Amino acid sequence: MLKKIIKGSKKYSKSDSTVRDAGSRPPGSGNTVSDPNPNVVVNHASRPGQGATNTNSGSPAVPLPPPxxxxxxxxxxxxxxxxxxxxxxxxxxQICCFQFDFNDVLKSAREKEIKRQTLLELVDFTQSGSSKTTEICQEEMIKMIGINIFRSLPPAFHENTGQVASDPEEEEHYLDPSWPHLQIVYELLLRYVVSSDTDTKVAKKYIDHSFVLKLLDLFDSEDIREREFLKTILHRIYGKFMVHRPFIRKAINNIFYRFIYETERYSGIGELLEILGSIINGFAVPMKEEHKLFLVRALIPLHKPKPIGVYHQQLSYCIIQFVEKDYKLADTVIRGLLKYWPLTNCQKEVLFLGELEEVLEATQCTELQRCMVPLFRQIARCLNSLHFQVAERVLFLWNNEHIVSLISLNRQVILPIIFEALERNTRSHWNQAVHGLTLNVRKMFMGMDPELFDECQREFAAKEARAQEVEEQREMTWKKLADAAAERG
Structure with a gap:
């Protein structure tokens, strides 16, 4: 009995050993190493208080080594x-928590290489799963990752030089000099998140809302390599940590709002939309009202910013996913496109027409009827565009069999709206390709309903006659005024 009591006392003293504060980090020595955030204290409501032991499945607590x-x-x-x-x-x-100046390649070269090799070893160790990582080790690892990746991003080129912001598509890609080390840190985080040995209940204490929010802020990095890693990691976090899903969607929503209504500059919009494309693909049908509001309030307004060309492909994919899942949203999407339709940017107009074709391909007749009048008025304006790419792209809509069938079913309304635009193209458009395509569309309508076509032609001729009469009357009035002025002079 006495031996059991003594044995129990020893066990208690071992697990109750005091643990050093993990937030305390050693300062750098001399000019070689910078101070790796010695005063950072991260408070998490879900974590044990100071002095409590962190164990994993009954494993003994590992004391923190001295700084x-x-x-x-x-x-x-x-x-x-x-x-x-x-x-x-x-x-x-602890070694990996030291930070260096990567702008100077020769400075602290030995220490940088030691850190790089150590990071590579940690990645291999985490990936192999050869040893169960205790909870305190997981916490310290996430802290180390945060110290390395959560940093102030360098100012954008236009901010640094004071020049007017140029088109992001035309800017040179920025390459972060610290990327050789950052890449390994991101690799370590990715291996930790996807590892089958990672317990979600434990990991969510450290990969919490604060961590995810800081991760999202890094999507503004101008280094495309970093954004690609972030995209993969955030997608994996969304898949593994179900508790974070509503928060991640809301946080992305807020980034979009700030981009649309304030800055119109954010490097990672395309990558965030790629993540959302996968998320939307997994939405259950019928869709929740929350998801429909996200479409109306965030995705459709993303057509407004000038640099849409950078992320339009990803945005279009997300929009089409919504229409394919719920065809009743087609009217909402088409009216949204018409609301933000560009007036002077022809390249942007070509993008809109491409997206419109995809939306119409997933649209049913009843939904088209709700918006076809404003839609084909806009199409008529595009038909008469002096920019040949716009006129050509809108005429390509008639190469799509589904769209042609929709137009045929509603030709009584559609043909009178666009007939004048077709006639003007056949008579006076400067581009031969546009002229030829217009003649093909005109023949198509003639074959669909000869009587309707003839009626539209008569109305157009009558309208032209009235316009000619008004013009002659106007010229006659001006002639009378000129003659009266000559008599007085």
Whole structure:
């Protein structure tokens, strides 16, 4: 009995050992290493309080190693005894918390290489799953990742030089000099998130709302390589952590609002839309009202900003997903496109026409009837566009069999709206390709309903005669005024 009591006392003293504050980091020595955030304290309501032990499935708590002041190579994890690996893992995390100036390639070259090799080893160790990572090790690893990736992004080129912001498509791609190290840190985070050994209940304590929000802020990075990694990681987090899904959607929504109504500049809109494309694809039918509001309030207004060409392909995919899941949304989408239809930007107009064709392909006749009058008035304006690409693109709509069938069913309304535009093109459009395509469309309507076509032709001729009469009357009035002025003079 006495032996059992003594044994229980020893167990209690072992698990109750005090743990150093993980937020305390060593300052750099001399000019070699910068201070890796020694005063950062992250408070999480879901985490144990200070002094509590962090264990994982009954594993003994691993005491935090003393702070390191210099970057020195450590033994490899695979060579260390199993009982010492977690402690060595924590020491290696401390090395990776040191930060360096990557703008100067030669500065601290040895320390940078040690950190790089250590990061690579941590990635291999996490990926192999050779040893169960305790909860405190997971917490320290997420802290280390945060210290490295959560940073102030450099100002955009136009902000740094004071020049007027140019078209993002024409700007040179920025390459972050610290990317060789950042890439490995992102790889480590990705391996941790996708690992089958990662317990979601434990991991969500550290990959919390604050962490996700900071991750989303990094999508404004001008380095396309970083945005690609962020896209993959955020998509995996969304898939694995169901508790974060509403928060992630809302946070992306807020980024879109700020982009549309305030800045019109954000580097990662395309990547965020790619993530949303996968999310929308998984929406259950019938869709929730929340998702429909997201379409109306965020996705459709994304047609407004000038740099839409950068992300239009991803935006169009998201829009089509909504229409394919619920055909009743076609009227909402088409009216949204008409609301933001460009007036002076011909390249943007060509993009809209391409998207419109995809929407119409997924539209049913009843939904088209709700919006066909304003829609074909806009199409008529595009037919007479002096920019040949716009006129040509809108005429390509008649190459789509489904769209032609919709037009045929509603020809009594549609043909009178666009007949004048077709006639003007056949008579006076300067581009031969547009002229030829217009003649083909005109023949198509003639074959659909000869009587309607003849009626429209008569009305057009009568309208022209009236216009000619008004013009002659106007010229006669001006002639009388000129003659009266000559008599007085």
């Amino acid at each position: 390191m002041t210099t970057v020195e190579p450590l033994p490899l994890l695979r060579d260390a005894p199993v009982s010492e690996r977690q402690y060595l893992f924590l020491r290696k995390l």
